[in-house]
Amino acid sequence: DIVMTQSPLSLPVTLGQPASISCKSSQSLVHSDGNTYLNWFQQRPGQSPRRLIYRVSNRDSGVPDRFSGSGSGTDFTLQISRVEAEDVGVYYCMQGTHWPVTFGQGTKLEIK
Amino acid sequence: QVQLVESGGDVVQPGRSLRLSCAASGFSINTHAMHWVRQAPGKGLEGVTVISYDEKNKYYADSVKGRFTISRDNSKNTLYLQMNSLRPEDTAVYYCARGAFQYFDWLSPDYWGQGTLVTVSS
Numbered sequence: 085d086i087v088m089t090q091s092p093l094s095l096p097v098t099l100g101q102p103a104s105i106s107c108k109s110s111q112s113l114v115h116s117d118g119n120t121y122l123n124w125f126q127q128r129p130g131q132s133p134r135r136l137i138y139r140v141s142n143r144d145s146g147v148p149d150r151f152s153g154s155g156s157g158t159d160f161t162l163q164i165s166r167v168e169a170e171d172v173g174v175y176y177c178m179q180g181t182h183w184p185v186t187f188g189q190g191t192k193l194e195i196k
Numbered sequence: 197q198v199q200l201v202e203s204g205g206d207v208v209q210p211g212r213s214l215r216l217s218c219a220a221s222g223f224s225i226n227t228h229a230m231h232w233v234r235q236a237p238g239k240g241l242e243g244v245t246v247i248s249y250d251e252k253n254k255y256y257a258d259s260v261k262g263r264f265t266i267s268r269d270n271s272k273n274t275l276y277l278q279m280n281s282l283r284p285e286d287t288a289v290y291y292c293a294r295g296a297f298q299y300f301d302w303l304s305p306d307y308w309g310q311g312t313l314v315t316v317s318s
Contacts, residue, residue: 123304125241132291132308133233133241144306176241180304183255185231185243 086110088177090188096196103164105191107177112157114181121180124153124162127190128173137162169195198222198307200292205312212282216312218275218292226250226270229295229302232277234288235311244290245277249298260286282316289313 087110097103113120124137135144137153140160150165164171172195177188204216216232232244245256245266254266265278275292290312293305 119301121301121304132310134308135304135306138304138306139301178241178304180301183243183246183303184257185246185303187241187243190240 085184086113086179086182086186088179088186088188090175090177090191093189093191095191095193097164097167097193098196099169100166103167103171103193105162105175105177105193107155107160107162107188109158109160109179113179114157120156122153122155122160123178123180124151125176125178125187126171126173127176128170131173133176164193167193167195198294200294200307200309202290202292202309202312205290205314207315207317208282209318210283210316212316213278213280214282214314216277216279216290216292216314218277218309220273220275220292220294223294224270225268225273225275225294228297229299230266230268230275231291231293231295231305232266232275233291233293233305233308234286235291236285236288239288242288246295246303247275248302249295279314282314284316287314287316 089108091106122140125133127133136147141153174190199221201219231246247266263281268275292309294307295302
């Protein structure tokens with residue numbers, strides 16, 4: 085199975101400041117079709133996960149443009165340009181290139 | 197508007213069976229892959245099983261292989277998860293999630309339901 089490793093696991097951020105989460109996979113996420121199926125999810129307290137980013141850098145519909153994704157191969161990053169109060173929650177990376185799909189451990193973002 | 201509503205979660209004894217349902221609306225499940233993903237209390241996310249849009253491919257996590265079965269009823273636009281020989285470690289919130297259209301990026305879930313809690317305890 086592909087292991088997804090996120091850092092940091094806890095991320096205290098001041099409102100209006102940027103935030104960055106790293107996600108590294110134990111093997112390349114480039115599919116045989118040439119695409120990289122790396123996703124980012126947000127789970128607010130008491131809610132189900134919501135996808136923010138698909139295929140490394142594509143924002144889902146309705147996701148604010150302060151969220152962006154980047155990376156390639158085995159190294160990926162989720163960036164929030166200016167953190168808002170509604171961004172509090174746990175963020176997960178997830179690979180959809182190989183079965184079983186696997187998730188990172190989660191990064192808990194809180195307001196300092 | 198895409199909606200997924202899970203039901204069937206309950207408290208059951210180890211070794212017993214349970215069937216979860218996921219009623220979909222706003223799209224047809226026979227054009228999308230469909231997933232079950234679980235989250236143990238206070239823990240992270242684990243992909244349990246997925247069924248392809250044409251039902252030709254069904255994958256299971258090793259932890260549930262041989263005990264859980266994914267299926268769907270296209271006429272009811274509903275996904276199911278039959279869980280047999282339940283163990284305490286199966287205790288979790290079970291989410292139904294939609295995969296992509298047909299086979300492109302089919303292993304990546306986009307929309308998720310609100311989840312249903314399964315507790316396995318004597």
